[in-house]
Amino acid sequence: MSGGSRMLLSEKHPMATERYNPRASEPKWQKAWDARKLFEADNDDPRPKYYVLEMFPYPSGRIHIGHTRNYTMGDVVARYKRAKGFNVLHPMGWDAFGMPAENAAMQNKVHPKDWTYQNIAAMREQLKVMGLSLDWTREFATCDVDYYHRQQMLFLDFVEKGLVTRKSSKVNWDPEDMTVLANEQVIDGRGWRSGALVEQRELTQWFFKISDYAQDLLDSLDQLDDWPEKVKLMQANWIGRSEGLLIRWPLAKPVAGEHELEVYTTRPDTIFGASFMAIAADHPLAKKATEDNPALAKFIDEVRHMGTSVAALETAEKKGFDTGIRVVHPFDEKWTLPVYVANFVLMDYGTGAIFGCPSGDQRDLDFANKYGLPVIPVVMPEGENQGSFQIIDEAYVGDGVMINSRFLDGMKPDQAFDEVAKLLEQKTIGNRPMAERKVNFRLRDWGISRQRYWGCPIPMIHCEDCGVVPVPKADLPVRLPDDIEFDRPGNPLDRHPTWRHVKCPRCGKDARRETDTMDTFVDSSWYFARFTAPWANDPTDPKAATEWLPVDQYIGGIEHAILHLLYSRFFTRAMRETGHVDLAEPFRGLFTQGMVVHETYRVGGASNGRWLAPSEVRLEDADGKRRAFEIATGEEAVIGPLEKMSKSKKNTVSPEEITDGYGADTARWFMLSDSPPERDVEWTDEGAAGAHRFIQRIWRLVSTAAESLAGVRPEKAKDGEAGTVSKAAHKILKSVGEDIEKLAFNRAIARIYELANALTVPLNEAAEGKAGPALQAACREAVEILVHLIAPVMPHLAEECWQTLGGTDLVAERPWPDYDPSLVVDAEIVLPVQVNGKKRGDLTIARDADQGAVEKAVLALDFVQKALEGKAPRKVIIVPQRIVNVVA
């Protein structure tokens, strides 16, 4: 088809059609879907199930454009799977507990509950505008009494199964706000809100015993085939398994009744390179040693007050203090080593004590050099000369041969590891072996206590006589009181006049309610299970949970790669132990989508100027250089890099700005075009306008041809122009389906553009009455395919087109069309022909031609003969149906 005829055909349209008006159409179709309850999932539907879920939002006030990208992806999958005949569950809810509601309460004198539910109402309306195929009958918020009631039931079940413990732990304490702070909330050693110097405090808190599952959580990562490798790796690192040896070193002289020092090491092979021991400031031995050593007590105090922030740790100098205590080397009674208290040893990893081997660890080497301790090289790279090999200021951590290590000399380090383990396991100290093999994990138990109001109350009661007593299940829920005051910092539950006073359920005496509430990560660790039967009296309906779970496709941000996903994996295991579900892994497929980013604008300097919103800026393009000007003042603004949309940088675009003008379909289409879904997408006005242009183009194409195609029976063709139309439609139908299955939305969209391009001329021919019956029938079939292909991404436009084509049902309830396999392969193929690996031309030949025929035809090509200069080719490589390479 030449360009010339194309221009002729599209010169004039026989019927001028009106522009598609999304503002009128979109609400109309949303009502039509609602009326037919198309998106409500039935737990008794016998068809195969498909559960697609996007991470539910925190009700901050407004839906962000990033949310809409996330939910659009899920919606495309949901609509596609529905069309493929699955019983689809696609629910939505609200992660509604948390600090911002309390901050709003303090700043604006609004009750956290009112603030939260108002936000939910506003955001629900915003979501509805997007035309998402959600089952709103299952909606809940985690702050609903109904939900946290069940969470309290779960908590009690976990307590009963021994999955919960209470222990003392160090926390960041903000003395002004009188609250515990997460590490992320401590900035330069100060509370992020109050600015007060943060203290380390010991508090007794509730913990979930996630560390009991460390090995299982690590091992099971291997089975999560549909998870991104990156996320699995991040979780594996977070769990942080290491294999080592627990060594009990005898003390040279007992200290306050202690006879040994337990040390954990992953390098027992370097035991002859040891030159000192280092223990944490909080180590029991350190505490005992201070009794007659005020200078040591002072040092320990200093270490404790050192910041724990990342920045403080990074820059902190390695410091130690010799306690005067000495230990005896396990292999040499005459060899004793000093014990230091050191600021770089952590009490909560391993045993809180290490042996320092300066030649094999950079930190130990720095320490040894600072305090004049011996440095004995014990591992030497293979082939090095032992006489000249020495360690000065760079430790050697690689593989090699053991030296200076008596009976270990000449071994490889891993042999030496085994040898040391074997010998020390046989020796005894006290009544125990001197060493034991031990696996250590970085993962700690999950502390869930929060000294806050807006969270799920922990259903426990403290009684002076009975100790900690669970609230009887019949007394649940423990409701949050509504009459609270935020006029002072601290936990309002703690100072409520009556709430905390209860009778002990066991002995009936006056007792005290637990006033801590649960970490909000608890709320989000099981909501996906609750969605399967949100009306159930128990936390789950095990039958429904069994049928729906696991979530087939979970979609959300990479920022939840570790905590939320790890906690949910733990929770599912805990819920299995307590009989609420019967599986271990909640999410079969995981997808982490990229952010929506936008360039930034600043007037008055690139580093300290005033930020401008995109709507306050006029862009100019001159001589290939883009420049930005503030509309109000005309002042030139600096165009900054692409950044995540944030209020502070004002580079935000609200979903309404697009839906009000262009409609939801444009926003949906644009956000999935171009950029692969796992990568960031740049929001540009041109891109949005381009997406809208395509919507209008589809509408024009379909509506213009609709009249002439009315009543035409769809029929695919194999030959001629009609065959070309059918082949294009079926090929693209096939690949769009495959792309959506792989969540490659950008590629699916590119294919749909191709189909629209391929159909433009034939559809205009049909519209002008220039198409014969075969072409008309093929066009009718192809345009129906097109409408079904756009439906997952642009569902409203698809309905409008379908109606125009005479459809009496809704595309949303229609099945996905099947492609004809015979139309997606061509009888004749074009084989690229290379000479010496460079393409020189093409060969058109029957698809099923055998290798001999292909070779003969290739050698007959004139450009091949020319290249061969009459000689026989050295080799002809034929990759069937791919390529031919002639080696001259």
Add this chain to the structure above:
RNA sequence: GCGGACGUGGCGGAAUUGGUAGACGCAAGGGACUUAAAAUCCCUCGAUCUCUGAUCGUACGGGUUCGAUUCCCGUCGUCCGCACCA
């Protein structure tokens, strides 16, 4: 410091995982229609040259191969995660 990912036109990105590099879109330029504009439609669009064709070209340098954006080694750069973990 440890671990990982990535690097393709002016831009976002394709390329069936070793087989035609640049699909599709955006931007740009030229043209048609129009009194004009918008809208729409058509054409061009990696670089260079001796321009109806050829050479080069997927961050850079090497290697394996008939053939490399894809695999291997090294260099440079960007991004991400963890971080005093013994």
